[in-house]
Amino acid sequence: MxxxxxxxxxxxxxxxxxxxxxxxxxxxxxxxxxxxxxxLRLTGKQCAICSKMLDTGIICSDxxxxxxxxQGDVLVNHSxxxxxxxxxxxxxxxxxxxxxxxxEILQELCYEYLSKNKYDFYVPxxxxxxxxxxxxxxxxxxxxxxILPLTPILIKxxxxxxxxxxxxxxxxxxxxxxxxxxxxxxxENVQTGKIxxxxxIYTTGRTLYHARDCLKEAFHGMQIESFSICx
Numbered sequence: 568m569x570x571x572x573x574x575x576x577x578x579x580x581x582x583x584x585x586x587x588x589x590x591x592x593x594x595x596x597x598x599x600x601x602x603x604x605x606x607l608r609l610t611g612k613q614c615a616i617c618s619k620m621l622d623t624g625i626i627c628s629d630x631x632x633x634x635x636x637x638q639g640d641v642l643v644n645h646s647x648x649x650x651x652x653x654x655x656x657x658x659x660x661x662x663x664x665x666x667x668x669x670x671e672i673l674q675e676l677c678y679e680y681l682s683k684n685k686y687d688f689y690v691p692x693x694x695x696x697x698x699x700x701x702x703x704x705x706x707x708x709x710x711x712x713x714i715l716p717l718t719p720i721l722i723k724x725x726x727x728x729x730x731x732x733x734x735x736x737x738x739x740x741x742x743x744x745x746x747x748x749x750x751x752x753x754x755e756n757v758q759t760g761k762i763x764x765x766x767x768i769y770t771t772g773r774t775l776y777h778a779r780d781c782l783k784e785a786f787h788g789m790q791i792e793s794f795s796i797c798x
Contacts, residue, residue: 569595572672573602573657594678597671605653606676609646609798617772618646619798629771632739642779642791646769646798647680654797658768665702670709673767677796678714686763688753688786689715692778693723693745710796711765718753720785721778722746738771745781753785762791769795 568579580596609620614627621627626634633641648654661669691707699705711717724744764778775793782791 569597571599571602572597572668573605574599594675597675603675607649607651607653609649616641617644617769617798619769620649633772633776637776642772642776642793644769644772644775644793644795644798645680645684646795647677648797650768650770650797654768662702662706665704667704667709670706670713673710673796674714677710677794681711681715681794684763685759686761686792687757687759687789688718688720688762690718690720690762690764690778690782692764692766692774693719693721695723696725707765707767710767715765717765718751720748720751720753721781722748735771738773741773741777743777743780744774745777747781747785757789760789762786762789764791764793766793766795767797769793769798 568577570577576599578596578599581600609618612621612623613619614621614630615625616630616633617627619627619629630641657669657672660666661673689711691705691711694702694705694707708717708719722745724746762782764775764782766775766778769775775795779791779793
């Protein structure tokens with residue numbers, strides 16, 4: 568038995584036969600089934616490029632814009648959950664209040680999906696130096712560093728304001744805020760030819776496209792995709 572990180576109630580995690588006989592290391596549940604159900608999966612019709620839920624059509628208006636800007640060279644993004652009030656409250660605790668323990672909830676929400684997908688490099692979107700100093704940890708690396716081998720090759724420029732502090736138009740006009748850390752050693756044993764950029768929330772895609780543009784310098788000819796837990 569353990570205490571749920573969200574509601575603080577004691578619960579007994581469900582264990583399935585497939586987990587018992589799996590060769591993978593068992594990850595103990597951090598939240599109860601009641602709290603787990605509060606996070607709503609992206610379902611139904613979704614944008615073929617960024618995973619956003621759609622009422623009609625195949626591609627959302629934001630991705631149509633990126634298609635025009637990048638002349639068809641769009642960034643495929645994979646997301647799992649809706650960004651709603653439950654997710655908002657979780658991210659306020661994690662990022663604004665700096666509650667480090669909340670990363671374990673985010674890990675639980677994406678671990679199963681990420682464990683089934685293989686890429687050569689997993690590149691986290693870095694936190695700005697100012698926010699990292701205030702929180703004393705990098706919010707994205709803290710989520711994924713326990714479950715994936717990270718290649719932290721991106722550097723966030725100082726003075727880059729967080730996207731959460733901007734409205735949509737301001738986000739879209741944000742200038743390039745990343746640099747490539749040329750001191751990071753890139754392994755040569757490429758197997759899939761694929762790179763996955765890791766973030767927490769997908770809003771307009773501006774941050775991830777900037778990250779992708781930078782990574783093209785370091786990973787010539789490789790396929791670059793992105794993952795965000797929610798959209």
